[in-house]
Amino acid sequence: MKTDGRTRTCGLIGNPVEHTLSPVIHNTLAEDFSHNLVYVPFRVDAERVEDAVKGAYALNILGCNVTVPHKSAVIPFLKEIDPMAEKIGAVNTLVRTEGGFKGYNTDLPGLYRAMVSDGITIEGEQILMLGAGGVARAAAMLMADKGAKRIVIINRTVSKAQTLAEEIKTFYPEVILEAAGLDELSRFSEKKAYIAIQATNIGMYPKCDETLIDNPEFYEAIHTGYDMIFNPADTKFMQLVREHGGKAYNGLKMLLYQGVIAYELWNNVQVSNSQADFIYEKMKQNG
Ligand code: NAP
DSSP: OOOOTTOEEEEEEESSOTTOOHHHHHHHHHHHHTOOEEEEEEEOOGGGHHHHHHHHHHTTOOEEEEOTTOTTTTGGGOSEEOHHHHHHTOOOEEEEETTEEEEEOOHHHHHHHHHHHTTOOOTTOEEEEEOOSHHHHHHHHHHHHTTOSEEEEEOSSHHHHHHHHHHHHHHOTTSEEEEEOGGGGGGOOSTTOEEEEEOSSTTOTTOTTOOSOOOHHHHHTEEEEEESOOSSSSOHHHHHHHHTTOEEEOSHHHHHHHHHHHHHHHHTOOOOHHHHHHHHHHHHHHO
C-alpha cells in the first residue's frame, strides 16, 4: 500500500479493536477502486470518546466506523444523525460533512443486504429474536421495517425484552410484538414456522459449544436460523438449526455489508456484487 501527501484516512473507533476484520474490507476496497485511502483501527477509552470524534474531525479523517462499546456514546458529538440511526440509538459509521460528522447505522442495511443475498424474505414472516441487546434491537427494527408479521423478543432478562418490544411497537404499530423468557419456549412449537435470529453473545469463540437454547423442539419450529456471530463460522446454534432441517447462516456477511455500505457513504461509489464476493472470501481466510 503506497501512501503520500494526498492519502485519506478512515478508521475504527472502539475498544478492543485488535481482532477487527474491518481493515480487510476497507483496504481491499481502496485497492480495488484505486482510491488513495488507508483504514486503521483506533483503540479509544470510554472517557476519551468526545476527544476521539472531535480529534478525528480535526485531523481531516474522511470517516470512521464505531464499534462496541461506543456506538451510543459518539452520538452527542455528531453534527447530524441519520433518522434510522436515531431510531435505533446507535451509530456505527461517521461520515465527514461540512462542520462535523454525520452518524449512520449501516449494521441494519448490512444485515438486510446479507439476508437478501442469502435469498431470505422477511415480509410476512414470524421472527424469533434471541437477545434484547444492541444488535437485537437494530435487527428487530429492521424486521419490523421490512414487513415481518410478528416479532417475539426472547431474552434471559424478560424485562429487557418487554421494554424493547414496547418500544418497537411505538414505531411499527402494525406489527405483532411480544416478549418471552427462556422458560416459555413451548409457546413456539408450530413446525418450521419461524426465522430465528441469534443476537446474544452465547456461542462466541472460545465458548463454541454453548448455545442459548438447546431444546430440540425449539429447533423443529425454525425454518431459517441467522446467527450474528461469525467466530466460529459454524456455531452450535447453526448446527442445531441444520440438524432439525432448517437453513443456517452466520454473521460474516452482515459484517461485510455494514463495511461495504460505510465505504460507499465515504467515497460516493457503488460496490459491485463481485467486489463484495471477493472481500467475503478474503474475510473467511482472515477470520
Ligand atoms: P449486548 O448489547 O451486550 O447484548 C447481549 C445479549 O446477550 C443480551 O440479550 C444478553 O441478555 C444476552 N446474554 C449475554 N450473556 C448471556 C448469558 N450468559 N445467558 C443468556 N443470555 C446472555 O451485545 P450486542 O452488541 O447486541 O451483540 C450481540 C452479538 O452480536 C455478539 O455476539 C456480537 O459479536 C454480534 N455482533 C455481530 C455483528 C455482525 O456484523 N455480524 C455486529 C455487531 C455484533 P441479558 O439482557 O439477559 O443480559
